[in-house]
Each structure stands twice: as C-alpha cells, then as structure tokens.
Amino acid sequence: xAFSLSEAQDLxxxxxxxxxxxxxxxxxxxxxxxxxxxxxxxxxxxxxxxYYEFIYLLVNKGxxxxxxxxxxxxxxxxxxxxxxxxxxxxxxFDIVEYCLIDLGILYHRTNNYTNAENSIKQYLFxxxxxxxxxxxxxxAKNLANLYQKLGKHKSAIAIVxxxxxxxxxxxxxxxxxxxxxxQSEIALNxxxxxxxxxxxxxxxxxxxTKHQAVYLLSKxxxxxxxxxxxxxxxxxxxxxxxxxxxDLAKFKFEEAQLYYLLGDKSTCAEHLQTALKILxxxxxxxxxxxxxxxxxxxxxxxxxFDLLAELQTNPENALACYDLSFYVxxxxxxxxxxxxGKLINLTQNRNRSERCISALYELSGSSDSIIHIARAxxxxxRHKAAxxxxxxxxxxxxxNHPKDGLLLRQQDLFNTQDALRFKLxxxxxxxxxxxxxxxxxxxxxxxxxxxxxxxxxxxKRYPTVIxxxxxxxxxxxxxxxxxTLVEYFFGKTNIYQFVISESTAKLIKIAxxxxxxxxxxxxxxxxxxASAINxxxxxYTKDAFxxxxxxxxxxxxxxxxLIIIPRRLLKFYSF
Numbered sequence: 001x002a003f004s005l006s007e008a009q010d011l012x013x014x015x016x017x018x019x020x021x022x023x024x025x026x027x028x029x030x031x032x033x034x035x036x037x038x039x040x041x042x043x044x045x046x047x048x049x050x051y052y053e054f055i056y057l058l059v060n061k062g063x064x065x066x067x068x069x070x071x072x073x074x075x076x077x078x079x080x081x082x083x084x085x086x087x088x089x090x091x092x093f094d095i096v097e098y099c100l101i102d103l104g105i106l107y108h109r110t111n112n113y114t115n116a117e118n119s120i121k122q123y124l125f126x127x128x129x130x131x132x133x134x135x136x137x138x139x140a141k142n143l144a145n146l147y148q149k150l151g152k153h154k155s156a157i158a159i160v161x162x163x164x165x166x167x168x169x170x171x172x173x174x175x176x177x178x179x180x181x182x183q184s185e186i187a188l189n190x191x192x193x194x195x196x197x198x199x200x201x202x203x204x205x206x207x208x209t210k211h212q213a214v215y216l217l218s219k220x221x222x223x224x225x226x227x228x229x230x231x232x233x234x235x236x237x238x239x240x241x242x243x244x245x246x247d248l249a250k251f252k253f254e255e256a257q258l259y260y261l262l263g264d265k266s267t268c269a270e271h272l273q274t275a276l277k278i279l280x281x282x283x284x285x286x287x288x289x290x291x292x293x294x295x296x297x298x299x300x301x302x303x304x305f306d307l308l309a310e311l312q313t314n315p316e317n318a319l320a321c322y323d324l325s326f327y328v329x330x331x332x333x334x335x336x337x338x339x340x341g342k343l344i345n346l347t348q349n350r351n352r353s354e355r356c357i358s359a360l361y362e363l364s365g366s367s368d369s370i371i372h373i374a375r376a377x378x379x380x381x382r383h384k385a386a387x388x389x390x391x392x393x394x395x396x397x398x399x400n401h402p403k404d405g406l407l408l409r410q411q412d413l414f415n416t417q418d419a420l421r422f423k424l425x426x427x428x429x430x431x432x433x434x435x436x437x438x439x440x441x442x443x444x445x446x447x448x449x450x451x452x453x454x455x456x457x458x459x460k461r462y463p464t465v466i467x468x469x470x471x472x473x474x475x476x477x478x479x480x481x482x483x484t485l486v487e488y489f490f491g492k493t494n495i496y497q498f499v500i501s502e503s504t505a506k507l508i509k510i511a512x513x514x515x516x517x518x519x520x521x522x523x524x525x526x527x528x529x530a531s532a533i534n535x536x537x538x539x540y541t542k543d544a545f546x547x548x549x550x551x552x553x554x555x556x557x558x559x560x561x562l563i564i565i566p567r568r569l570l571k572f573y574s575f
Contacts, residue, residue, distance in 0.1 A: 011045070011050050038057070052093055056098070058084070059102075062102065066102060072297065095123075096123040101139075107119055111344060113341045115445055156183075179213060215231050218230065219258070245278055246298060248278050249304075256271035268311060295327060299328075329345060337452055338448070356376070358491075475505075479501070488551070
C-alpha cells in the first residue's frame with residue numbers, strides 16, 4: 001500500500017480505503033478496527049459521496065457478519081445502512097442488491113416474518129420500477145420461500161405464477177421458479193404437480209433441477225429409497241453452487257432426515273453431527289452435544305437438536321437435546337418484533353414441551369417419580385400464554401412508571417405500528433396505490449427497527465424478572481387450602497393430567513383417540529347455540545358424564561377442594 005490511512009486526502013478516501021482493507025482481510029481483528037473507524041467516520045459525514053461510501057462500508061460489514069453467523073449484528077449493520085440511504089437519499093446506491101435482499105433473508109432466518117415480507121415486497125417494488133429482472137426473480141423466490149415456511153402455499157404459487165410472466169426470463173430461471181411452485185403443489189397435493197414435474201424433467205432442464213424435482217415428489221409419496229438416490233445425485237452439484245454455511249448445514253440435515261425416514265438412525269446421527277460441525281467448525285462436544293455458548297440464533301440448530309432427540313433411547317438424553325432447542329428458540333425470540341413470528345415460535349415450543357412431558361412420563365415410573373413429575377409440570381407451564389404475559393408486562397411497566405420517556409415512546413410506536421398495519425390491510429392494491437403501499441411497508445419496518453432499539457434500552461432499565469412458583473411452594477399452598485390441583489396439558493396425541501396435592505403427585509396420560517376427540521368435540525358443540533342443551537338435556541347429561549370419565553376426574557377424591565386448570569379445547573368444558 002503506497003500510503004497509510006492517516007495520509008488519505010479526505011474522508012471519502014479514508015472510508016474507501018477502510019472498506020478495501022476490510023474486504024481484503026476480513027477477520028475478527030480487522031472487524032474490531034473497522035468498528036473503531038465507523039465510530040470516527042460517522043460524525044464527520046456530510047457529502048452525498050461520503051454517505052455513499054459509508055453505506056457501502058456498512059453493507060460489507062453486514063455481509064461479513066452474516067457469513068460468520070453473527071446474525072443479530074449483521075441485521076443491525078444492514079438496517080443502519082438502509083436508514084442512512086433513506087435519510088440522506090443516496091439513490092445512486094443499489095440498496096436492493098447490496099442490502100435489502102440480504103436483510104429480507106436474515107429477517108426470515110430469525111423468524112421476523114412480517115419484517116421479512118415487508119422488506120421483500122419493498123425491494124420487489126423497486127426492482128419492478130427499475131425493470132431489474134434479476135432482482136425481481138430473487139424477490140419472487142425469497143417471498144415464495146417465506147410463504148412456504150408459513151404454510152401459505154397458495155400465496156407462494158401466486159407469486160411464482162406472476163414471476164413466470166416476467167419478460168426476458170431465461171429458461172434456467174423459469175425452471176427454478178417451477179421447482180418452487182412444485183414444492184407448494186406437493187404440500188397442497190394438487191393436480192398440477194405432475195404438469196410442473198413434467199416441465200422440470202424435460203430435456204432442457206438441468207440435471208440439478210431434474211433430480212431435485214424427483215427427490216421432492218418421491219419424498220412426498222413416501223418412496224424414500226428413490227428420494228435418497230436422487231438426493232445423492234444432488235450432492236454432485238454442491239461444489240458448483242454458491243452456498244452459505246447455513247445452506248450447507250440445511251442440506252446435510254435434509255440428508256439426515258432421509259436416513260431417519262428410512263429407519264437408519266446410525267447414519268442419521270452421523271449426518272446430524274456433520275451438520276453441527278458445518279455450523280460450528282470449532283465445536284466442543286459434551287455427551288455428543290455442543291456447549292450452549294457456541295450456539296447462535298439459527299433455526300437449523302433447532303431442526304438438528306429436535307431430530308437428535310428423536311434418535312435417543314434414553315429419555316434424559318432426549319431432554320438434553322430439547323433443552324438446546326429451547327435455548328436457541330429463546331435466542332431467536334429476543335429479536336422477534338412481530339406477533340406472527342412470536343406465535344409460530346410459541347407453537348413450536350409448545351409441541352416440543354409435549355415431547356418433553358412424554359419423555360418425563362416414561363421416567364415417572366421410577367423411584368424419583370415426584371422429581372420427574374415436577375419437571376414435566378414445569379414444561380407444561382413454561383410457555384403458557386407467553387405472548388399475553390408479554391403484553392401484560394408491558395402494560396404493568398407503563399402503569400408503574402407512567403412518566404418514563406422510553407415506555408411512553410414504546411407505547412406510541414406500538415400504537416402507530418398497529419394503525420399503519422390496519423391501513424395497509426385495508427388499502428386495495430392497484431398501480432395507483434402501489435407507491436403508497438410500499439411507503440406503508442417501509443414505515444412499519446422502520447418502526448420495528450426503532451422498537452428493537454427501545455426494547456433493549458427498556459430491558460436494561462427494567463430487567464425482566466421471571467417469577468415462577470416452585471413445585472414445592474405449590475404443594476405447600478395446596479396443603480394450606482386443603483385442595484387438590486388438576487391441570488391438563490392438551491397435546492397433539494395425548495392429554496396429560498397432573499394431579500397435585502401435598503400428599504399426591506400423579507402424571508396421567510390420556511390418549512387422544514378418535515373416540516375421545518369426538519367426545520370432546522360433541523360436548524363443545526352444545527355451546528354453539530343457546531338452545532342446544534335444552535333441546536336434549538338427557539343426551540347432554542350423558543355426554544358430560546362421558547367426558548368426565550375420559551378426563552379421569554372421577555378418580556380425584558382425596559381433598560375437599562378441587563382446583564382445575566384446563567388447556568385449549570378443555571377450557572370450553574364447564575367443570
């Protein structure tokens with residue numbers, strides 16, 4: 001290098017040089033230097049050119065952080081770059097290519113689905129306006145992927161169909177889009193699947209596309225041997241495809257999943273360990289599992305640990321795997337700003353809690369049964385009404401500190417965000433309203449970014465204290481009240497009944513057979529109309545007693561008082 005940074009002629013040149021040095025030698029040490037330079041550069045920025053180069057520096061920082069799985073910091077870098085781009089109207093910068101595409105992907109990866117959808121639709125609007133075919137295709141694919149993750153397969157198909165009408169679309173891009181469409185058609189089991197499969201396996205299709213199509217269809221049909229054969233063919237294309245570490249880990253997880261479906265648990269476990277090593281190159285293993293401090297907010301970890309749990313023959317080992325899944329889920333939840341993402345995360349945690357309760361039910365027959373029942377009860381309570389609790393906590397904070405500027409600002413932003421979302425939902429789409437809709441999406445995401453910053457500041461000022469009653473204290477209170485507590489956990493395959501008093505601790509499994517499901521549904525139907533019960537009182541009495549027996553309440557007789565906590569559909573039962 002002919003001259004040092006300190007000898008550079010002006011700020012613009014200093015920023016360019018700092019970017020070049022970092023791109024050429026990206027590592028933790030140069031990142032630390034870059035962060036110091038950013039702090040020094042930012043207060044001095046004034047000209048459009050300086051902001052241009054500074055934004056370019058930030059997106060390069062974001063890209064490095066993304067590639068090294070520092071996702072939260074990567075998102076912050078991209079968000080800052082976009083905020084400066086808008087504030088100073090640096091329109092010459094290709095914000096879609098270098099910032100918004102990656103930002104949308106990262107929002108998706110961290111379960112911020114509303115932010116992801118808004119970001120993708122924002123840059124799709126810009127790409128269509130600029131007639132940028134490449135960016136339109138990327139946007140369509142990313143939006144379709146997002147809708148597939150959310151189970152909105154009809155929306156995914158609609159997005160792909162629209163993209164297939166883009167002018168000057170290459171045959172390879174058409175095939176990529178048809179492959180995406182096929183994935184949603186497989187999920188919906190539609191009649192069009194075979195037609196799209198025919199397009200994907202025609203002579204013009206690449207080998208990768210053909211094998212991917214046959215792999216997906218075979219897997220859906222349950223023909224896992226054929227699926228594995230075509231998956232193995234896909235491996236030959238891995239070296240020629242540009243993929244991130246996460247993409248490679250996901251690919252290895254898919255392979256592990258196939259072996260699991262084929263009943264080869266040993267090979268499945270090997271591939272899961274390989275996937276972990278891809279995500280954590282310097283992995284430290286304890287009992288076959290990595291230390292928590294090596295994990296980061298990435299959904300692939302959850303997929304890996306959940307499947308590892310299914311492989312375990314020892315329930316305690318399965319619980320250790322699930323514990324890591326919960327840990328990563330909590331890391332993700334810290335950065336989720338929209339209710340949709342939180343609700344999906346909560347549903348996944350709830351399903352995982354059921355598997356943990358099932359494992360502890362197996363263990364509850366041992367001599368330490370009370371310990372296992374107490375742990376199972378903890379899982380039953382762990383994620384109950386989590387979103388509602390969060391809302392109540394925010395409301396309580398504001399009531400206790402009504403003049404706190406941070407809390408007032410948070411409340412104001414929430415109200416504004418809700419108003420903008422309502423306006424967005426109500427606004428019909430047309431060429432005339434497209435610009436307004438894009439502006440609304442941008443405003444919603446801007447508020448989401450501001451809320452993240454505010455939430456961090458509020459958490460520092462008022463740290464969240466999680467108050468949970470211990471199993472011991474619950475039993476002491478029940479003794480004082482001469483009561484028995486009956487709580488139900490309504491799962492996918494079983495209802496778990498906890499019967500707790502100062503002298504009793506039972507965990508009972510009630511199978512959700514077709515007959516039992518029908519009995520529950522029949523009873524709930526009595527409350528659909530005001531006259532249903534009066535129309536047939538004897539049948540109502542009979543059905544109520546039948547459900548009473550199914551829920552095994554006839555066996556709870558040891559105390560004068562009975563406290564019942566129902567869950568989900570059982571809340572409709574008039575105990």
